[in-house]
Amino acid sequence: MEGLIMAAQLILGLSILVGLHELGHLLAAKAFGMRVEKYSIGFPPKIWGKKFGETEYSIGAIPLGGFVKISGMIDESLDTKTLSEEPEPWEFRAKPAWQRLIVMLGGIIVNVITGIFVFIFLVFSQGEDYLPKEELNKHGIVVYEIGEYIGLQTGDKVLNVNGQDYEKYMDLRNIDVLLSDNGYYTVERNGKKVTVDIPNDILDKLSDKKFGFFAPRQTFSVGEVEPGTNADKGGLKVGDKIVAINGEEMQYYDQFKAAVDTVPGGSLTATILRNGEKIDLDFDVTEESTLGFYAKHEMNMLHRDFTFGESIGMGTAQAFGVVFSNIKAFGKMFSGDIDPSKSISGPIGIAKVFGGTWDWVRFWRATGFISMILAFMNLLPIPALDGGHVMFLTWEIVTGRKPSDSFLENAQKVGMVLLLLLMTFAIFNDVYKIIIEKFFS
Numbered sequence: 001m002e003g004l005i006m007a008a009q010l011i012l013g014l015s016i017l018v019g020l021h022e023l024g025h026l027l028a029a030k031a032f033g034m035r036v037e038k039y040s041i042g043f044p045p046k047i048w049g050k051k052f053g054e055t056e057y058s059i060g061a062i063p064l065g066g067f068v069k070i071s072g073m074i075d076e077s078l079d080t081k082t083l084s085e086e087p088e089p090w091e092f093r094a095k096p097a098w099q100r101l102i103v104m105l106g107g108i109i110v111n112v113i114t115g116i117f118v119f120i121f122l123v124f125s126q127g128e129d130y131l132p133k134e135e136l137n138k139h140g141i142v143v144y145e146i147g148e149y150i151g152l153q154t155g156d157k158v159l160n161v162n163g164q165d166y167e168k169y170m171d172l173r174n175i176d177v178l179l180s181d182n183g184y185y186t187v188e189r190n191g192k193k194v195t196v197d198i199p200n201d202i203l204d205k206l207s208d209k210k211f212g213f214f215a216p217r218q219t220f221s222v223g224e225v226e227p228g229t230n231a232d233k234g235g236l237k238v239g240d241k242i243v244a245i246n247g248e249e250m251q252y253y254d255q256f257k258a259a260v261d262t263v264p265g266g267s268l269t270a271t272i273l274r275n276g277e278k279i280d281l282d283f284d285v286t287e288e289s290t291l292g293f294y295a296k297h298e299m300n301m302l303h304r305d306f307t308f309g310e311s312i313g314m315g316t317a318q319a320f321g322v323v324f325s326n327i328k329a330f331g332k333m334f335s336g337d338i339d340p341s342k343s344i345s346g347p348i349g350i351a352k353v354f355g356g357t358w359d360w361v362r363f364w365r366a367t368g369f370i371s372m373i374l375a376f377m378n379l380l381p382i383p384a385l386d387g388g389h390v391m392f393l394t395w396e397i398v399t400g401r402k403p404s405d406s407f408l409e410n411a412q413k414v415g416m417v418l419l420l421l422l423m424t425f426a427i428f429n430d431v432y433k434i435i436i437e438k439f440f441s
Contacts, residue, residue: 229292
């Protein structure tokens, strides 16, 4: 069921974004008097279509893209049968280069506007829940495999990042920090300041979802006991605080989890604080090292709302932050700090961004994120992408010389081959990661 929900969200999200992207091309083309023959969301075979005026509007059966067919334009359809004739006034090729450039930028501009609008809407409607620095450093952090790898230790209190103060926990883990060169955390450890370097390949490490980084260290109590579980049979109740396991005192959830992990399928004695009194209860532990209760973590999260004016600034910054982060990530791929096989995803990987449950906030956040990614990717100077057309049109405007139709046609073919190879790699990479997760994790 989760897979169907992911697929449905992917199809809906991409249909919205592709439809808007192609609408940007269509509106710009019609504004300059160009004839738009086809507008399609999805690729053939066509499952629905209707003609209004000179344009046929349709929906294709393959919902992973779309296109507009503008008369007199060399595009992915490679329809060149009319190019040997004199251009008609309503053809793409008959218009000035600056008009053609705006048409090719139309889809990218709409995707950017869409992404900005989505992020502004989310900031304004949802506000922000966050853990402030003071609350994080009340108990310090609990460190997992990758945190240990870079030199962090459980109990560290993070004082600053890259020499700069921070406001909230997520400031320590945002993409700008993880993509920074020669980044570092300054922590307090046993009363002393210690510098912990952030390696340039940290994102490569974090792409392996089996291993964690670090999180706030949390005190806890029993939030819910599942009926019929070992916790229920042993007498655990909502509100209980577990203060010791087998006589070893503890305060934090990570200490409790570590103690339980040592006795899978065994038993333990827990000291419970209930109504101000301590009692000892015996529990059997499952083979998965669980008792059968949900922990209630005791953190003082804060919430703040933003005015519409504040939301415009924050939403716009978040939207363009996606683009700047991708530029940095591309640079780290070329430098070898990030393995492309761990970072490039196809449809399956994109579907996972939406998640296996239908959450509209997460859906729109993922849609806004992907909208900015599509704008960035489409601007890359690769023939067959909008950026390829932009590159050639910019050359024409600057030099006054238009590339020949045969050159543009061949460039389009090369670009299509490159895109097909990239898509094939992304899809097989998705499948490979699923196989690895299923059989070797």
